[in-house]
Amino acid sequence: MADLAVILGATGGLGTAIVDAFAARGDRVIAVARSRSGVSQLQSRYPGVVSGDTADLTSRLAVDDLWERIDRLGVPRWVVSATGGFRGGKVADSTPDDFTFMMDLNLGSAWWSCRAAARRMQAGGGIVNISSRSALAAEPGAAAYAVAKAGVIKLTEVLAAELKASGIRVNAVVPAIIDTPANRQSLPEKLLQKAVAPAEIAAVIAYLCSDATSAVSGAAIPVYGRY
Numbered sequence: 075m076a077d078l079a080v081i082l083g084a085t086g087g088l089g090t091a092i093v094d095a096f097a098a099r100g101d102r103v104i105a106v107a108r109s110r111s112g113v114s115q116l117q118s119r120y121p122g123v124v125s126g127d128t129a130d131l132t133s134r135l136a137v138d139d140l141w142e143r144i145d146r147l148g149v150p151r152w153v154v155s156a157t158g159g160f161r162g163g164k165v166a167d168s169t170p171d172d173f174t175f176m177m178d179l180n181l182g183s184a185w186w187s188c189r190a191a192a193r194r195m196q197a198g199g200g201i202v203n204i205s206s207r208s209a210l211a212a213e214p215g216a217a218a219y220a221v222a223k224a225g226v227i228k229l230t231e232v233l234a235a236e237l238k239a240s241g242i243r244v245n246a247v248v249p250a251i252i253d254t255p256a257n258r259q260s261l262p263e264k265l266l267q268k269a270v271a272p273a274e275i276a277a278v279i280a281y282l283c284s285d286a287t288s289a290v291s292g293a294a295i296p297v298y299g300r301y
């Protein structure tokens with residue numbers, strides 16, 4: 075029987091490629107984002123394979139409600155948390171909103187989704203979170219984002235340790251720059267030349283969500299390409 079995969083942040087530049095990778099290999103996919111229209115597009119692209127739902131994944135209550143709906147469709151074997159976003163700035167210049175927005179969107183969304191998944195998943199399953207090179211290589215101008223994404227790596231390590239005995243693996247991938255439509259509009263050509271195709275990162279995520287990597291848990295795998 076096909077595995078069930080929950081892809082969170084499924085309509086984004088990376089999330090769409092993750093849905094493509096899991097659908098292509100024959101998994102059933104539950105695609106989640108805030109926008110109904112984005113999720114509906116994915117459903118129409120893969121009728122009978124992708125089902126969609128919407129939730130504000132920064133909200134603990136909304137995440138818990140979402141998972142009560144997911145419970146009716148089954149227990150996922152794979153969960154990928156690709157929700158996130160960037161707002162720049164230095165520590166000294168940051169506003170309270172800069173801080174909470176970055177923490178909620180990048181760390182909170184992963185935290186609440188991991189919590190809900192950990193309460194349900196069974197041996198042989200796996201979770202993949204998305205961090206960022208900013209978490210590992212400090213540079214000025216991405217303060218709250220970098221700290222939140224560092225939290226995503228530590229969350230991954232802690233949860234991997236907690237779930238080791240249950241046979242559930244938890245890993246993270248760590249992109250530098252992804253060749254997304256949004257980055258094509260906003261980044262200079264010099265940086266775009268180093269960007270990695272979303273499909274290349276999705277392939278690593280799909281590999282982590284497979285029996286071929288049954289010995290891998292607690293890892294944060296750089297997917298920097300030529301960056």
Ligand SMILES: NC(=O)c1ccc[n+]([C@@H]2O[C@H](COP(=O)([O-])OP(=O)(O)OC[C@H]3O[C@@H](n4cnc5c(N)ncnc54)[C@H](OP(=O)(O)O)[C@@H]3O)[C@@H](O)[C@H]2O)c1
Binds near residue numbers: 087157
């Ligand atoms: N792009 C890069 O170069 C890059 C580099 C390093 C790491 N990353 C990380 O990789 C991940 C994917 O990046 P991306 O470029 O694909 O991002 P993206 O295109 O902005 O997509 C973000 C996804 O998350 C959803 N989302 C945003 N806020 C949400 C919320 N509050 N509740 C539920 N869903 C929400 C979006 O859909 P809705 O707006 O409809 O909710 C969308 O599906 C992120 O974690 C990002 O930080 C990206």
